[in-house]
Amino acid sequence: MSTLLQNIKHECMKALPPTLFFFVILHIVALVRMLMIKGTGVSLPTSASVLLAALVLGKSVLIADMLPFVNRFPDKPLIWNVAWKTLMYALVALVIHYLERLYEYWKEAPGVLAANRNLWVDISWPRFWAVQILLVTLILMYCVIAELARVIGHARLKAMFFGPVPTRHE
Numbered sequence: 001m002s003t004l005l006q007n008i009k010h011e012c013m014k015a016l017p018p019t020l021f022f023f024v025i026l027h028i029v030a031l032v033r034m035l036m037i038k039g040t041g042v043s044l045p046t047s048a049s050v051l052l053a054a055l056v057l058g059k060s061v062l063i064a065d066m067l068p069f070v071n072r073f074p075d076k077p078l079i080w081n082v083a084w085k086t087l088m089y090a091l092v093a094l095v096i097h098y099l100e101r102l103y104e105y106w107k108e109a110p111g112v113l114a115a116n117r118n119l120w121v122d123i124s125w126p127r128f129w130a131v132q133i134l135l136v137t138l139i140l141m142y143c144v145i146a147e148l149a150r151v152i153g154h155a156r157l158k159a160m161f162f163g164p165v166p167t168r169h170e
Contacts, residue, residue, distance in 0.1 A: 011062075018142070019058030025138040026050045026057075029131055036127055053096070060092060078147045085143045090136045097132060 027050055064070050070088055073080035102112070102119055109115035149157045 015055075015058045015062055017058075018061040018146075019054050021142050022057040022061075023051060023054035025135070025142075026054055028138070029134055032134060033127075033131060036130070057093075057096075061089065064088060064092070078144075078151065082140070082143045082147050085147070086136065086140045089139045089143065090132075093135045093139060094132060097128070097135065101128070 030050055072084050101123060102115055105119045106112060106115035109118055
C-alpha cells in the first residue's frame, strides 16, 4: 500500500507546478475578462471553476508531455520545443476557451447546435481573441520555463531564481 501512496504523492508533486501556474494565469485571465466586460451583465467564472480548470490543465500538461509527438525536438535548440509545445497547449486552450463559452450558451439553448449558432452570432470576437492572445502569451512563458527546467534541471533553475539555500552553518 505504501507504494501506491508514494506513486500518488509523486504524481501530485509533478502536477503541482503546472497546476499552480495555470491557477494564477487563469485568475489573471478572469481579471482581464472582468475588466473588459464590466457592466455588461455577463457572468464570470468563480475561483472554484478556475481551480477546476487549473487542475484539468495541470494534469493535461503532464499527460500531453508523455505523448511522443509533444516532446518532438529534444535535441534541437530550445526554441523548437518551446514553439511546438506552445502551439499544442494553445490549441488545447483554444478548444477549452471555446467550449467554456459554448457551455454558457448551452444552458439557455435547446441543444448544442442551437447554442453553437447563438454563440457564433453573439460572441464578441475581439474580446475572445484578446483573451486567447493573453493565454498564448502566458502558455509561452510556461513552455520557456518548463524547457529550461528540463535542460538545466529543476534544482538549478530554482537556485538561479531564488538563490542557493543557506546551510545551517551560515
